[in-house]
Amino acid sequence: MPSQPKATVTQTELDPSHRVKNVRIVDERLCIDPEDGQTVSVLVEIYPRIANGTDEQRANWQLIRSGLGIH
Numbered sequence: 001m002p003s004q005p006k007a008t009v010t011q012t013e014l015d016p017s018h019r020v021k022n023v024r025i026v027d028e029r030l031c032i033d034p035e036d037g038q039t040v041s042v043l044v045e046i047y048p049r050i051a052n053g054t055d056e057q058r059a060n061w062q063l064i065r066s067g068l069g070i071h
Contacts, residue, residue, distance in 0.1 A: 019067030025050075025058055035067070 017036035024031050030050060031041040044051045050058060064071045 020063055020070055021067070023061050023070055032070070 017034060019035045020032055021035045022033040024033070025044060026041075028044045028051075029041040030044050030047065031039050033039050062071050063069070
């Protein structure tokens with residue numbers, strides 16, 4: 001079976017308001033605050049490395065690609 005082409009998004013296609021401003025964990029939810037003022041949150045349990053991390057490890061995050069990603 002032939003492989004499917006991967007969907008790609010170029011940096012110029014991304015809305016600058018989607019850049020991440022802050023990341024935090026509140027009540028076992030990963031909360032991501034983009035620059036547009038909204039908050040996106042998901043249960044930490046869907047990310048095992050975060051769910052099993054210590055508070056110190058969870059606080060050790062950094063923005064990548066000028067806020068377009070989190071590491």
